[in-house]
Amino acid sequence: MNIGLIGPARSGKTTTFHLLTGTPLRAHEEFKREVQQGVTHVPDPRVDKLAEIMRSKKATCVTVEYVDTPPLEAGGSKSDWFSAAVEGGIKTTDALLLVARAFGQEEMTAPVDPVRDILMMQEELVLADLIVLEKRMERLDKQHRVKPLTLEEKSEQEILARGSQHLSAGQPLRTMALEAGEKRMLRGFQFLSEKPLLALINTSEEMLSHFEGTLHELNDRLQPHRIHAIALSAKLEGEIAALPPEERAAFMSDIGVSEPARERVLQASFELLGLQSFLTTNEKESRAWPIEKGGTALDAAAIVHTDLARGFIRAEVVPYADFVREGGYPGCKAKGLLRLEGKEYVVKEGDILLIRHSG
Ligand SMILES: Nc1nc2c(ncn2[C@@H]2O[C@H](COP(=O)(O)OP(=O)(O)O)[C@@H](O)[C@H]2O)c(=O)[nH]1
Numbered sequence: 024m025n026i027g028l029i030g031p032a033r034s035g036k037t038t039t040f041h042l043l044t045g046t047p048l049r050a051h052e053e054f055k056r057e058v059q060q061g062v063t064h065v066p067d068p069r070v071d072k073l074a075e076i077m078r079s080k081k082a083t084c085v086t087v088e089y090v091d092t093p094p095l096e097a098g099g100s101k102s103d104w105f106s107a108a109v110e111g112g113i114k115t116t117d118a119l120l121l122v123a124r125a126f127g128q129e130e131m132t133a134p135v136d137p138v139r140d141i142l143m144m145q146e147e148l149v150l151a152d153l154i155v156l157e158k159r160m161e162r163l164d165k166q167h168r169v170k171p172l173t174l175e176e177k178s179e180q181e182i183l184a185r186g187s188q189h190l191s192a193g194q195p196l197r198t199m200a201l202e203a204g205e206k207r208m209l210r211g212f213q214f215l216s217e218k219p220l221l222a223l224i225n226t227s228e229e230m231l232s233h234f235e236g237t238l239h240e241l242n243d244r245l246q247p248h249r250i251h252a253i254a255l256s257a258k259l260e261g262e263i264a265a266l267p268p269e270e271r272a273a274f275m276s277d278i279g280v281s282e283p284a285r286e287r288v289l290q291a292s293f294e295l296l297g298l299q300s301f302l303t304t305n306e307k308e309s310r311a312w313p314i315e316k317g318g319t320a321l322d323a324a325a326i327v328h329t330d331l332a333r334g335f336i337r338a339e340v341v342p343y344a345d346f347v348r349e350g351g352y353p354g355c356k357a358k359g360l361l362r363l364e365g366k367e368y369v370v371k372e373g374d375i376l377l378i379r380h381s382g
């Protein structure tokens with residue numbers, strides 16, 4: 024899973040990137056032009072517990088990759104953050120994290136309205152998608168003049184026309200009503216306004232409680248756009264994360280946060296993407312995997328390995344809590360807690376799956 028950081032210049036993307044990946048901010052980094060990627064682990068104590076029970080050689084958490092995008096050229100136009108972000112590889116990401124600037128109010132002439140800023144940036148995503156979409160429509164039109172379109176091309180044309188109307192009305196593609204097949208087709212274009220969007224209101228220590236307190240209202244205004252916002256102070260949390268572990272808790276409770284930003288962002292991203300996790304465990308490895316809510320045993324098999332999906336026979340399923348209580352597979356078997364499930368079984372959070380397959 025990878026998430027692209029976008030937002031205007033100096034909104035705190037790079038600061039946030041280092042906070043989320045647990046890497047140090049280097050000197051003068053705000054002026055550097057390169058894209059950077061970093062990986063973070065989704066902390067999951069269940070994986071260690073399973074590794075202990077099964078004596079696995081390896082314990083592997085879910086990983087998330089963040090992509091930081093370069094800053095603007097000096098004197099660049101308003102849309103530069105955006106072309107820089109596209110160049111930076113955000114087209115191929117699964118979701119976007121939009122960093123909105125809500126610190127340094129004293130230097131600003133007007134009071135900050137993060138929702139207005141977030142929606143302004145969304146407009147850029149919408150415009151960029153419209154350009155890509157219209158190019159594709161033109162190409163289909165040209166083709167149509169030479170030879171009749173295939174059925175698939177016709178349905179593509181129809182979806183693109185609807186998409187064009189939707190975008191022209193200023194609406195992001197993520198709010199468009201689509202059937203599963205249509206959605207898949209649209210995904211192929213890697214449209215930016217179609218990606219799930221988490222907004223991060225990056226604020227100062229002084230303003231943090233203000234934004235935390237008004238988050239509900241802000242989210243009410245963002246909800247029609249299917250955007251979810253959280254508030255944090257990237258700089259401050261970066262400083263806290265750099266403290267010795269035993270001092271962190273006290274500082275965090277000082278600013279009124281109970282969990283580190285890294286974990287709050289991961290949690291919000293999982294929720295936004297509609298993800299949950301399932302587990303696998305054997306002597307080699309105990310591991311957590313992300314899966315969309317509603318995903319089946321066959322989907323889970325495909326996530327672990329395509330071969331498992333191809334030769335799928337059945338899944339043996341046991342909830343994590345039962346597995347731990349019984350101390351492993353033998354105990355679960357003895358009590359009949361190990362269920363045999365078919366391809367269509369809908370995976371639940373914390374299910375431990377053992378996929379039986381042929382070949
Ligand atoms: N006061 C304050 N400054 C911040 C915060 N986040 C970032 N900054 C500063 O804003 C400047 C731009 O940050 P940077 O992360 O490079 O922004 P980017 O251009 O979006 O990558 C840097 O000088 C940061 O130290 C914050 O939460 N509070």
Ligand SMILES: [Mg+2]
Nearest residue numbers: 036037053094
């Ligand atoms: Mg930067």
